[in-house]
Amino acid sequence: MSEASARKAPARILVVEDERDIAALVAYHLTKEGYRVRTTESGQEALEAIGAEKPDLLVLDLMLPGFSGYDVLQELRRRPDLADVPVVVLTARRDEADRVKGLELGADDYVTKPFSPRELVLRVGAVLRRAQSPAVAGGGRTLRAGAIVVDLNALRVEVAHEELDLTPTEYRLLVTLLERRGRVQSRQQLLENAWDIHARIETRTVDMHVQRLRSKLGNHGDLIETVRGFGYRFRAREDE
Numbered sequence: 001m002s003e004a005s006a007r008k009a010p011a012r013i014l015v016v017e018d019e020r021d022i023a024a025l026v027a028y029h030l031t032k033e034g035y036r037v038r039t040t041e042s043g044q045e046a047l048e049a050i051g052a053e054k055p056d057l058l059v060l061d062l063m064l065p066g067f068s069g070y071d072v073l074q075e076l077r078r079r080p081d082l083a084d085v086p087v088v089v090l091t092a093r094r095d096e097a098d099r100v101k102g103l104e105l106g107a108d109d110y111v112t113k114p115f116s117p118r119e120l121v122l123r124v125g126a127v128l129r130r131a132q133s134p135a136v137a138g139g140g141r142t143l144r145a146g147a148i149v150v151d152l153n154a155l156r157v158e159v160a161h162e163e164l165d166l167t168p169t170e171y172r173l174l175v176t177l178l179e180r181r182g183r184v185q186s187r188q189q190l191l192e193n194a195w196d197i198h199a200r201i202e203t204r205t206v207d208m209h210v211q212r213l214r215s216k217l218g219n220h221g222d223l224i225e226t227v228r229g230f231g232y233r234f235r236a237r238e239d240e
Contacts, residue, residue: 010034010035010036011035011036011056011057011128011132012035012036012038012053012054012055012056012057013030013035013036013037013038013055013056013057013058013059013124014037014038014039014040014046014049014050014055014057014058014059015027015030015037015038015039015040015059016039016040016041016042016043016045016046016058016059016060016061016064016069016072017039017041017059017061017090018041018042018061018064018065019061020041022061022090022113023039023041024039025117026039026059026117026120027039029117029118029120029121030059030120030121030124033121033125035124038055042064042065042066042067043064043066043067043068043069043071043072044066044067046058046060046072047067047072047075050076050082050085054081054082054085055085056085056086056128056131056132057085057086057087057088057124057127057128057131058072058076058085058086058087058088059088059090059120059124060072060073060087060088060089060090060107061089061090061091062089062090062091062098062101062102063091063092063098069089069102070101070102070105073087073089073102073105073106073107074105076106077105077106077167080165083106083165083167084131084167084168086108086127086128086131086167086168086169087106087107087108088107088108088109088110088111088120088123088124088127089102089107089109089110089111090110090111090112090113090115091110091111091112091113092112092113099112099204100204100208103204103205103208103209103212104208104211104212106167106212108127108131108167108168108169109123109126109127109205110205111123127169130168130169130172130194131168131169141153143175143178143179145178145181145220145223145234145235146220146223147159147160147220148174148178148217148220148223150174150175150178152175155171157171157174159217159218159220164216164217165216166213166216169194169209170209170212170213170216172193172194173190173194173206173209173210173213174213175194176190176193176194177190177224177232177233177234178234180234181233181234181235181236182233182234182235182236183233184227184230184231184232184233185231185232185233186230186231187206187207187231187232189231190206190231190232191205191206206231206232210224210226210232222235223235
């Protein structure tokens with residue numbers, strides 16, 4: 001297959017949902033957008049399907065029987081060969097704990113039930129775009145902040161000469177903050193620049209990803225400062 005053909009190949013999406021009506025609804029709307037869609041009804045089936053063919057994105061219900069969506073998400077993020085698979089979780093509207101836990105475990109975005117199929121399709125498209133083109137255009141440029149080094153060409157992050165395992169969303173968030181270091185970025189600005197999401201949505205998504213990114217940066221995580229009432233800022237060079 002030529003490079004041009006490969007670029008045109010439809011993204012493979014695995015929908016993991018135990019309610020068949022919802023799974024069929026999601027699959028219908030995603031297929032209508034041109035995606036290749038497969039559905040499974042349990043977490044265990046999902047892992048088997050992922051093992052057979054790695055998807056480009058997972059739409060994952062959290063409340064699955066037996067091996068839950070949390071378990072699937074944790075397993076994906078634990079395995080180096082699957083850690084970069086983007087995940088959009090489906091969760092109950094009233095249960096904030098579900099959303100927070102899903103984001104803490106590394107979900108890229110979430111859609112609450114009951115959901116708008118159009119919104120879900122838009123969220124999936126946005127997550128896919130940033131996962132497939134995670135770099136902020138750099139042509140080989142390198143960003144540095146103390147012990148943190150980001151190679152924009154290789155999409156590689158090192159801290160104190162140790163490579164950091166970041167998801168595509170965490171990578172874009174770090175690059176966005178580094179590119180604008182010293183300047184406060186509102187949560188909405190980060191959603192638009194790092195997430196490619198322009199709708200007005202709950203910004204807890206940003207907070208949870210910043211928390212995960214700080215954790216992965218270890219002792220250097222405090223370089224990402226919280227500016228109360230506004231958003232976040234990567235500490236300016238002269239303040240390091």
